[in-house]
Amino acid sequence: MTDTLLPAPIEHSDLNRKVYDHLRAALLSGELRAGEKLNLTTLSSQLGVSRSPVHQALTRLAAEGLVDVRSRRGYTVTPLTTKALDEEYEIRLALELMAAERAIGTLSPEQLAELWVALDATLETMAEDHAWDLRRYIQANQSFHRLMLDYAGNDALSSVYANLRVSLLMERVLSGWNVEGLTDELCEQHIALYRAYEAGDLPAAQKVIRAHVELGRKTAVELIEAAGGAR
Structure with a gap:
């Protein structure tokens, strides 16, 4: 039996990080404005990725207080007051x-x-x-x-x-x-x-x-x- 070297899941993890870093930078720079609605499908299309890394990034950003998430209303940029x-x-x-x-x-x-x-x-x-x-x-x-x-x-x-x-x-x-x-x-x-x-x-x-x-x-x-x- 020949051992097969399986690819490490680096690329997927790296993609998640890159999407998170990109969205975080846009939030911190003001490119994404306070109160702006963040649509998963739209962001996925703009970034050329699937919905999964965008969803993971928004979940992480919500935990940091940069994004608000509410049932049935989705994600919005947290106002900075x-x-x-x-x-x-x-x-x-x-x-x-x-x-x-x-x-x-x-x-x-x-x-x-x-x-x-x-x-x-x-x-x-x-x-x-x-x-x-x-x-x-x-x-x-x-x-x-x-x-x-x-x-x-x-x-x-x-x-x-x-x-x-x-x-x-x-x-x-x-x-x-x-x-x-x-x-x-x-x-x-x-x-x-x-x-x-x-x-x-x-x-x-x-x-x-x-x-x-x-x-x-x-x-x-x-x-x-x-x-x-x-x-």
């Missing part, structure tokens, strides 16, 4: 303040060095010698802040923080807007936050955290209102 942003930022603030209370004054030199590397990666995305890459900034910024949450040593806290939609919503809000004027203030706040952790200065860290969270919230609300109250 100031209320949604306010609620996410309120939770983020509480978690970051809690983590700072637990972590500041306990970090080892190795942990501070790791945090500096994460900070440097974030600052590099805002360097003056190139245009601000929003996607790279979002990813680097997530890594920097999640590291500080992880240093609190509370797995449940880290899990809740990792599942917040703040970064996802901010990428959607900021896409297509010229907000490079924010980079100087963002750089200053990130550096100040690291210095507070390095010095073991909890009051300084709390002050920076509050200002940093408020800057993000205020910017998001202003952009959503400028777009008519939802995006």
Whole structure:
């Protein structure tokens, strides 16, 4: 009997990922607008694929809060409102303040060095010698802040923080807007936050955290209102 080398199911999985990535990018960029109905058949035809990978992608995007799904009404693009942003930022603030209370004054030199590397990666995305890459900034910024949450040593806290939609919503809000004027203030706040952790200065860290969270919230609300109250 001759052994037959069966093809691994890579192509199918890759197709699912590509459809998901394509639709997710369209949602984050605003190409698919708030409240727009997403028809499985139409999307399948436009993308040149069967309904299955589109359905899987929309199900995953619904779990992330980018798409609404209702019985008999199908899928629609979730409106991005100031209320949604306010609620996410309120939770983020509480978690970051809690983590700072637990972590500041306990970090080892190795942990501070790791945090500096994460900070440097974030600052590099805002360097003056190139245009601000929003996607790279979002990813680097997530890594920097999640590291500080992880240093609190509370797995449940880290899990809740990792599942917040703040970064996802901010990428959607900021896409297509010229907000490079924010980079100087963002750089200053990130550096100040690291210095507070390095010095073991909890009051300084709390002050920076509050200002940093408020800057993000205020910017998001202003952009959503400028777009008519939802995006």
